[in-house]
Amino acid sequence: METPLLDVRAVTMRFGGLTAVRQLSFSLYAGELVGLIGPNGAGKTTVFNMITGIYKPTEGDIYFMGRSIVGLRPYAITQLGIARTFQNIRLFKGLTVLENVQIGAFVRHRTSLWQALLRTRAVVLEDTELKERAMHWLRVLELAEFAHARASSLPYGLQRRVEIARALATQPRLLLLDEPAAGMNPHETEELMHLISRLRAEFGQTILLIEHDMKVVMGICERVMVLDYGELIAAGSPEAIRNDPKVIEAYLGEPV
């Protein structure tokens, strides 16, 4: 059996007396598109923060491509190939859209800071290359026309897309999307669903998705995990989840 891309093993996260995540285990395989759902405060974002190194789990271990990533700094984890977006958008507000995405691409740089201070030929070439790579992702996400606009001047829905472009520019093996449809109107949500499935189909991108909008999750994910009070209460195909009595009780509500 192939080794999973991401392997979360019996992870627990406690904040003082509060246990946000309890004994959580799951695996992700390359090429999968998996949804993580659950009511507010179920610990979904905590899971993301543990995977990306912002929190260090109190117990348990997380393996990425066969090696433990617990205790690594967030930037090191991104360099290994995990990128994320944030629930509350965290773009570099004062910079342009292109610069935002260029910073994402910068993670794969080769020149040193000293070379940059002297602006050697290698730096000039690399700048062009990184800019081109950033433009590539802007074109993929249909953001090219906003390249030189200030990130904070864009409407909310577009800012979310810029965040996705920035994360993709780091060339991640695993992309974590934290409620990408939050605050979007139905039309924007539709476009987003289309985009996410396109990333999967065209680039084979592995994606773990937190989402509140059930239509998004059920529509595009082939596997869904449900978190409640920090515990995994169900996992399986969207059909199975929709009919799981425990999930209905905790989250979906009685079918009308």
Add this chain to the structure above:
Amino acid sequence: MRRQLLYTLLAIGICWVLDALLQSAVRGQWVVWLNDYTYRAFVLVPMLFVTLAVSLNLINGITGQFSLGHAGFYAVGAYLSAGFTVYFSTGWLQGIAESWQSAVQAGLLVLATLIGGGAAALMGLLVGIPTLRLRGDYLAIATLGFGEIVRVLFENLELFGAQRGFTGIPQWVGFGFFWYALLMVSCVAVCRNLLQSTHGLAFLAVREDEIAAEAMGVPTTYYKVAAFTLGAMFAGAAGALLAHREGSIYPVDFRMDISIIVVTMVVLGGQGSITGAIVAGAGLKMLEEALRLLPVVHLLGRELQPSDFRMLVFALVLILTMIFRPQGIFGHRELGWATFARLCQRIIKSSGKRDAPRTEPPAG
């Protein structure tokens, strides 16, 4: 590398020519108002402060780490380079032929400046690593404390003349324009190179959002320490030139006021804007010197010297900037050919619009 070498040689050449021109202008009294005093007050000192402002801009403006300790790095550079010159290098000059003296002096001056800059950079590194865990106000307080510690230290070290000041430093900088300009130009060039590259964006990312920067693979601590080290290095080199131009330095030259004035320059110019730091640095320093030229005012039976109120003026400038233009004169923008071209374009476009017949119906 050939391009860099060409630019470097060009910069040295231009500085050299300007130095010679200015020197004959001052010595020969070509214009009435250009004498030794006004040259020092309106050319040399502003250039030194532009260097300080641009180097602090790297820390405060570009990387967003509010430092109030720039005078400390400036002092470290001045005292240590002067210490090197006074205690170690004078012996080297003995027994050297007269014709070679000036060349050896120039070499030693470069070495002393490198030592001053290097010592300050090391200090920046040492201060940076523990204090950069602090944020905002706490970092400001810690760096302020550092600056004061450095000053008090030199005030009490007999080796450096303590409160009497460190005197008898060989004045190898001489007339000064050449060296001051060279340092200023290299400081600006390095900062500009940095901002043009994607590495510079990493510094800006730290300023904009540390958590997001870290999540995008930017090692934030590394960039913060790098900014501190680089900024400190240029401040130290500026101190070294000051010491070797004036021949004597005093602890009061490195008071907290200096740090605050330089911060005012960065904020006024626009945090992160190099051209802003240049314009505000030169402008504020010239303003301060101009205050000295004003006559004494008699008010309520007292003699008031306008320059005694310079800190008041700076505070006022800072407050007014905060109220009316919090982003500073230039904001995050740079003033360069691109801005100039854009401005021209806008003027042409707007005049074109006025002439063009209206085709679309009025809105509403």
